[in-house]
Amino acid sequence: MELNEKTIATGFKNVFNTTEAPLIVRSPGRVNIIGEHTDYNDGFVLPAAIDKAAYVAVTKRADNTVSLFATDFNEAHETTLDNIVKTNKHWPDYILGIIDQLQKTNAVIGGFNLMVAADIPIGAGLSSSAALECATVFALDALFDLHLSKAEMAHIAQHAEHEFAGVKCGVMDMFASLFGKKDHVISLDCRSLFYEYVPLKLDGYKLLLLNTNVKHKLSSSEYNTRRQQCEQGVAWVKERVPAVRALRDVTVEMLDHYVMPKSMLIYQRCKYVVDENNRLLQACSDLKKGDVHALGKKMFATHEGLSKEYEVSCRELDFLVDHVKDNKAVLGARMMGGGFGGCTINIVKEEAIKKLVEGLSPAYKEATGLDLDYYVASVEDGTRIISKKEFAHV
Ligand code: GLA
Numbered sequence: 256m257e258l259n260e261k262t263i264a265t266g267f268k269n270v271f272n273t274t275e276a277p278l279i280v281r282s283p284g285r286v287n288i289i290g291e292h293t294d295y296n297d298g299f300v301l302p303a304a305i306d307k308a309a310y311v312a313v314t315k316r317a318d319n320t321v322s323l324f325a326t327d328f329n330e331a332h333e334t335t336l337d338n339i340v341k342t343n344k345h346w347p348d349y350i351l352g353i354i355d356q357l358q359k360t361n362a363v364i365g366g367f368n369l370m371v372a373a374d375i376p377i378g379a380g381l382s383s384s385a386a387l388e389c390a391t392v393f394a395l396d397a398l399f400d401l402h403l404s405k406a407e408m409a410h411i412a413q414h415a416e417h418e419f420a421g422v423k424c425g426v427m428d429m430f431a432s433l434f435g436k437k438d439h440v441i442s443l444d445c446r447s448l449f450y451e452y453v454p455l456k457l458d459g460y461k462l463l464l465l466n467t468n469v470k471h472k473l474s475s476s477e478y479n480t481r482r483q484q485c486e487q488g489v490a491w492v493k494e495r496v497p498a499v500r501a502l503r504d505v506t507v508e509m510l511d512h513y514v515m516p517k518s519m520l521i522y523q524r525c526k527y528v529v530d531e532n533n534r535l536l537q538a539c540s541d542l543k544k545g546d547v548h549a550l551g552k553k554m555f556a557t558h559e560g561l562s563k564e565y566e567v568s569c570r571e572l573d574f575l576v577d578h579v580k581d582n583k584a585v586l587g588a589r590m591m592g593g594g595f596g597g598c599t600i601n602i603v604k605e606e607a608i609k610k611l612v613e614g615l616s617p618a619y620k621e622a623t624g625l626d627l628d629y630y631v632a633s634v635e636d637g638t639r640i641i642s643k644k645e646f647a648h649v
Pocket of ligand 1: 293295425
């Protein structure tokens, strides 16, 4: 079913047996061109919002009940505002996590009905969970007149993910979903949240996402481990250079002196992050100069680092990157997001996409036993209200 204002409003009215028109918010998934595992190290990222999104439809209730429904799972969950706890059923936790954070900031909200629908593939590394969290906080902000800024919403969503989903993620996914701008990437400094929109001019090339269809089982525990390893490296450098706060402030020389003698593994992890931050800054200037070829080469280098040094890739992701490496129509390719599954992001000449996918799919199936899905991503605006009903301050 195509998701738009009409289909979602109709679905909502059926689910909640009401004639009241809901407020509907669309919040997109994201890609990240380069700058992976840098966000929680106070570094830089280069994400963009895409044409796949999560939608929530909401109306107020007169009581303090929170009644939720997910169309994709055909499943309901109901609780009350004085009993917001984790369910471990996954999808409700992203919404309940937002309520929990709002309650911690003393925001005043009442009961509500909420329906969620999405066309972002789950577990594909396109941040379906951040999209749902951002859609929820944006909708509740409008419904209950909370007057939160988008930066505040990004932090609320990030903390909801930490506490209710158990992933100690950075701010990139939420920021990209909320701040996305059509045909632009966001050059974001994750320390200051200073950002700049850079036009994504790919000149006959497209962003092709190849989905391994590997659901990353290990990802949250390994993700949190990587984060701790980075923090350990920073702690060792800090013993000698107290001004250092995060890997963002660390140089390769510091790692050589203060981390390598203590642990080669921690060195390797930190070195990847320091290199990646530098790579991103250069990639950003490539993009501004319109040098997509140079940008593409850096994406391959990022993959190498993620696979060999940071060790968050997997056989299937490596297979997909290896198999496009020598293809002249592919400027760059790498695994994207947290890792251990999900998608690769590729910059591919538009007219070569069909042939590439037709050649790769059977080879991938033979090597892995899995189907290969693909999407040509277009870059779209961030979180928006898409329903026409007027709300007081909107
Ligand atoms: C996941 C996290 C992000 C970021 C990426 C890796 O998507 O949610 O915060 O750390 O992994 O770059």
